[in-house]
Amino acid sequence: GAVVSQHPSRVICKSGTSVKIECRSLDFQATTMFWYRQFPKQSLMLMATSNEGSKATYEQGVEKDKFLINHASLTLSTLTVTSAHPEDSSFYICSARDHGRPNTEAFFGQGTRLTVV
Amino acid sequence: AQKITQTQPGMFVQEKEAVTLDCTYDTSDPSYGLFWYKQPSSGEMIFLIYQGSYDQQNATEGRYSLNFQKARKSANLVISASQLGDSAMYFCALLPLSGGSYIPTFGRGTSLIVHP
Numbered sequence: 317g318a319v320v321s322q323h324p325s326r327v328i329c330k331s332g333t334s335v336k337i338e339c340r341s342l343d344f345q346a347t348t349m350f351w352y353r354q355f356p357k358q359s360l361m362l363m364a365t366s367n368e369g370s371k372a373t374y375e376q377g378v379e380k381d382k383f384l385i386n387h388a389s390l391t392l393s394t395l396t397v398t399s400a401h402p403e404d405s406s407f408y409i410c411s412a413r414d415h416g417r418p419n420t421e422a423f424f425g426q427g428t429r430l431t432v433v
Numbered sequence: 434a435q436k437i438t439q440t441q442p443g444m445f446v447q448e449k450e451a452v453t454l455d456c457t458y459d460t461s462d463p464s465y466g467l468f469w470y471k472q473p474s475s476g477e478m479i480f481l482i483y484q485g486s487y488d489q490q491n492a493t494e495g496r497y498s499l500n501f502q503k504a505r506k507s508a509n510l511v512i513s514a515s516q517l518g519d520s521a522m523y524f525c526a527l528l529p530l531s532g533g534s535y536i537p538t539f540g541r542g543t544s545l546i547v548h549p
Binding site: 348354359365407424426429 | 483522
């Protein structure tokens with residue numbers, strides 16, 4: 317099956333610093349990638365839809381300047397958490413859909429556990 | 434708008450027995466897909482099974498089967514012969530296939546614990 321690689325899997329950073337999370341589709345082209353945030357024992361909350369070559373579409377309540385999304389190529393999207401604070405600590409996970417196979421599942425990365433101290 | 438409802442926050446099952454995880458949905462899209470994912474404590478999302486809204490037969494993948502009742506708008510996951518490794522969170526998801534959005538909506542999840 318298709319593979320999506322997300323890096324890093326875990327990161328601990330100091331309050332006030334920025335953290336970049338990468339999401340790569342390894343064997344297919346992903347014109348659209350999704351970024352989710354998940355709190356413990358809760359569902360996935362869609363943060364934004366990342367479109368290759370254009371600006372991301374953010375969900376209501378998600379700060380665009382706080383969570384910068386760049387989708388520079390058909391295989392890479394990045395999420396940068398800027399000026400991180402302890403309340404940004406969470407599990408972030410990306411997913412991508414195969415542009416060539418629209419009627420298929422979304423493939424997920426391994427997720428990134430962010431801890432801001 | 435799409436909506437997915439998983440009413441069981443937690444389920445317990447004895448090893449080797451079957452278990453059904455409930456999922457109901459609501460959508461105005463004429464064409465859609467329904468998915469189930471498993472999320473173990475490691476956090477990764479593992480795809481289990483897919484059902485298209487126009488598929489005539491219920492989907493099956495090994496020990497997983499999807500009891501799709503379109504008129505009732507339900508897509509329950511049945512796990513046969515439960516194993517200890519099945520203990521995890523399970524999420525039902527709806528994907529609209531018409532209209533071009535292709536943005537999946539996830540349910541709140543069901544925590545499954547398999548007892549030895």
